[in-house]
Amino acid sequence: MLISDNLSDNELYSLLKQDNEEAFDRLYNRYWKKMLFKAVLKLQSEADAEEVVQDAFIDLWKSRHTTTIKNTFHTYLAAIIRYKIMAKIADRKKVIHQGVEDIYQLQVVDNSTQQWLSFTDLQAEIEASVAALPEKCQLVFRMSRESGLSDKQIADSLGLSQKTIEAHISKALKVLRTSIGQFLGAFLSFLLVLLFIS
Incomplete structure (x- = not known):
């Protein structure tokens, strides 16, 4: 089946949902360069x-039977790429965090330095907790807290109900409070949660 060049993104996505590989190739060719450019700017690594762009398109193909796009294909793909970029940055921070333990073996005399180490460790703990959230929950949380989108904007972008978005954010906050509560005392945890994620 030959596909017309005049088909819109959403029309191509409808064909993709019917397992049409040519439609997938058309969407890939339309967007991979734009998405790659965006990812290189954020990650500073080609x-x-x-890897981020390839993973995003693989996910797009795998989820073709279960995902319905209510807005534009471009908006949906950009959200996937954003999530993948943030996940990649989180992975880098995890690697850095593994080396932080070596720092604690040093004798710290300056109290301000000790406070800085604790602050850095706490940030790493928060990021690790966010990165451990289920994929959709993490995407919603990051779009809310890091991109500053409203629940309605996220719902429209991902084709989900506003109540579903609220449930994801509520779940993420609960996980973070529990994680940070174990890392610090309950009262200090509450203050830091307000400071970093409210």
């Missing part, structure tokens, strides 16, 4: 950017 290899990481290529």
